[in-house]
Amino acid sequence: MNENTRHKALAAAKSHLWDAFVIVVCMLKGGTGKTTSAWFIALYYAVVLGLPTLLLDADAISQSAYDWFKVAQAEGFEIPENLVVERFPFDDIAEYIREKRSQFGAIVVDAGGGSARILHEAVTEANRLIVPLAPTKIERRKLVATFDEAERAAARNERDVTAHVVLVKADDRTSLPRTAKEKLLEPVKGEGIGPDHDEPFPLTETVIHSWVHYMEAFGEIPTELSEYAALMKELNAV
Secondary structure (H helix, E strand, O other): OOHHHHHHHHHHHHOOOOOOEEEEEOOOOOOOOHHHHHHHHHHHHHHHOOOOEEEEEOOOOOOHHHHHHHHHHHOOOOOOOOEEEEEOOOOOHHHHHHHHHHHOOEEEEEOOOOOHHHHHHHHOOOOEEEEEEOOOHHHHOOHHHHHHHHHHHHOOOOOOOEEEEEEOOEOOOOOHHHHHHHHHHOOOOOOOEOOOOOEOOOEOOOOOEOOHHHHOOOOOOOOOOHHHHHHHHHHHOO
């Protein structure tokens, strides 16, 4: 969030009027790091920016984000007072987001990987779509379908929604991250975005690596946001 946006948000807080910045985290495939990303992003808005934040678990299958919250509670971790975690695995999620906008400064939606309809409805209300992508061929195969659905949803969105692919689970000891970047930035026809599916994906400069810190974070409230803090600073400067 740039300084101008932050000042507006703080001014809204004083008048108790919000218009939440909505971040949808989604990829139409399971196991891509969506829940971990959603949690770290929500903590950035709640802890670093100090905004009342809603983390909305909209995964109708696993509900891992809400499970993370319940485990953290049971283990005695201190949940930030300005962070609310809810389950909402229903198709009318767009209406629910609209209802919640005035109550929060930020809403982070873990849209799961099993429902194109939930992705579609969430993106119609989003300010930003973040697509976590592990740098493997099987992950990239679902990227085109994810963006096709997101583009259809964006046509119904009255806001200036932006989309960003973030490489996650990257291991620089292998050639996978480098190869993935090349394929995303110089796709062959049929494997990119745009009318002919040959345009580059909007790839962030920040890369999330396959650190134990992320893999073992489930059920905890991490205080070190590491590369996710850098990611949010990059995106909020756009």
